[in-house]
Amino acid sequence: MKTKQILMAGALALSMVLSGGMLTGCSNSSNTKDTKTSEVTKKKEVKTIGQKTKDSKSLKMTNNTGKKIKVFETKSSSEESFSDNLLEDGDAVKNKEERTLYYDVKENDKLDVKIGLQD
Known part of the structure; x- marks a missing residue:
């Protein structure tokens, strides 16, 4: 009976050590994913208009028209005319x-x- 209790205690201790190692492993892999995600985020710079x-x-927008936007003009509702094209020559906002x-x-x-929109 005493041998069985010692073996159970040993098995319990071993499983705790192994599960602790797994948690540490998960934690480290999580940090790796966070680092990779932040690197991708840094590389993906959002272009500006205006x-x-x-x-x-400021306003974040996504082109969901299905076509490229080649002209982008704005005005206040109290103004009579729109601005010149805010996109630089040759620039277009791609779909998505x-x-x-x-x-x-x-x-x-x-x-x-x-x-x-592009024809």
């Missing part, structure tokens, strides 16, 4: 691409956006 200023607001838009609007105004 100029960032101290008074500008994410961009950050920086814009200025007057107080209590809304932002109006006009886009031109």
